[in-house]
Amino acid sequence: MKKMTGHIWRLIMVFALLVLLSGQMARAATDPAAALPSWNDSVARTQIIDFVKRTTQEGGADYIKPAERIAVFDNDGTLWSEQPVYFQLIFLMDRIKELAPQHPEWKNQQPFKGILENDMHAVAATGNEGIMAIEHAADVGLTTVEFREKVQHWLDTARHPRFKRPYTDLVYQPMLELLDYLRASGFKTFIVSGGGTDFMRVWTEKAYGIPPEQVIGSTDKVKFEISKGGVPRLVKQGVINFIDDGAEKPVAINRYIGRVPVLAFGNSDGDLPMLQYVAANSLPNLELYLHHDDAEREVAYDRKSAIGKLDKGLDEAAAKGWPVVSMKNDWKTVFPAGNAETKP
CATH class of the missing domain: 3.40.50.1000 (HAD superfamily/HAD-like)
Structure with a gap:
C-alpha cells in the first residue's frame, strides 16, 4: 500500500512539474x-x-x-x-536527371540539355516556357501520393550546394x-x-x-x-x-x-x-x-x-x-x- 501511495505521489509531482513548465513556456511565448x-x-x-x-x-x-x-x-x-535558385526548381531539375535515361532526346533539347549539362544560363534563357516544360516532364502521370513520396525522398537525400545540409x-x-x-x-x-x-x-x-x-x-x-x-x-x-x-x-x-x-x-x-x-x-x-x-x-x-x-x-x-x-x-x-x- 505504501509503495502504491508513493507511486501515486510521484505521478502527482510529475504532473505538477509538467503543468508548471507548460505555463512557463506559454509565458515565454507571449x-x-x-x-x-x-x-x-x-x-x-x-x-x-x-x-x-x-x-x-x-x-x-x-x-x-x-x-x-x-x-x-x-x-x-x-x-x-x-x-542559388528556388529549391523547388532544384527538385524539378533533379527529377529531370532521374528521368533522363528514359528520354535520350533530351540531350539535344532545351531546357533539358542545360539541366543535364548543369548550364543554368541555358535553362534560364528558356524563360517561363522552359519552366513549364520542366514541370510537365517532371510531374505528368504521377498521382498526388506518388508526388508527395518523391518530394519527401528528395528532402531526405538532397543537399544544398553551399551548406551541404538538407534543404x-x-x-x-x-x-x-x-x-x-x-x-x-x-x-x-x-x-x-x-x-x-x-x-x-x-x-x-x-x-x-x-x-x-x-x-x-x-x-x-x-x-x-x-x-x-x-x-x-x-x-x-x-x-x-x-x-x-x-x-x-x-x-x-x-x-x-x-x-x-x-x-x-x-x-x-x-x-x-x-x-x-x-x-x-x-x-x-x-x-x-x-x-x-x-x-x-x-x-x-x-x-x-x-x-x-x-x-x-x-x-x-x-x-x-x-x-x-x-x-x-x-x-x-x-x-x-x-x-x-x-x-x-
Whole structure:
C-alpha cells in the first residue's frame, strides 16, 4: 500500500512539474521580454511586439478579435533560403536527371540539355516556357501520393550546394520564433507563396507548424480517376493551373482565406501586392520585408537579383514606413543551431 501511495505521489509531482513548465513556456511565448530571442533589440522587433501587444489587449483601441488575426507569410526567401535558385526548381531539375535515361532526346533539347549539362544560363534563357516544360516532364502521370513520396525522398537525400545540409535545415530560426509568437498570441498563420502547393504541403507542418490547409501556393491541374485496381486517385497532368505570385497573391488570399489579413511578411517585389492588400485593411495592420543583406551567414541580394528581387518593395517600404528587417543587423542567428555552416 505504501509503495502504491508513493507511486501515486510521484505521478502527482510529475504532473505538477509538467503543468508548471507548460505555463512557463506559454509565458515565454507571449511575454514581450522573452519573445523572439534570436532577434536583436531592434526597431523591427519592437514594432512587431508592440503590434501584437496592442492588437491582443482586450478593451484596447487596436484590439483585433481572434478570428480576424490572420498573418500571411511568403515562403521562399522569407521562411527559408531561396539561393542559388528556388529549391523547388532544384527538385524539378533533379527529377529531370532521374528521368533522363528514359528520354535520350533530351540531350539535344532545351531546357533539358542545360539541366543535364548543369548550364543554368541555358535553362534560364528558356524563360517561363522552359519552366513549364520542366514541370510537365517532371510531374505528368504521377498521382498526388506518388508526388508527395518523391518530394519527401528528395528532402531526405538532397543537399544544398553551399551548406551541404538538407534543404529543410535552411529555415530561418528568427522566423520560426515569430510564427510561434504569433500563434501563442492567437494569430492564425498562413503561407502564401509562389511555390507549388503540393510541394510545400509535404513538409511545412513539420518545419513551421503550419498545416497543409493553411498553405496557399501555385497549383497544377490534376484529374480524378479510378485505377484499374478500383482505387480512386488524383493524377497530375503536368500543366500549371495557377501561379501564386505578384498580383495573384491577394486573389488567392481572398479565394482560400476569405478574410483580409492584418499582418504580411515578404522579401521580394513579388510580395508587394500582398503587403499592399494587407495595408488597405481597415483594422490595425503590419507589413514587413526581410532584406537579405548578410553575405557571410547567408546571401546578400536585393534590387538586381534574378531570384527574390527586392526593388519596388524597398522603395514602398521606405515611403510607407513598413519595417524592413535586416538579416545582418536584426538577427542574432540565421539558421537553427547546428543546421548550417555560417560561413561559405
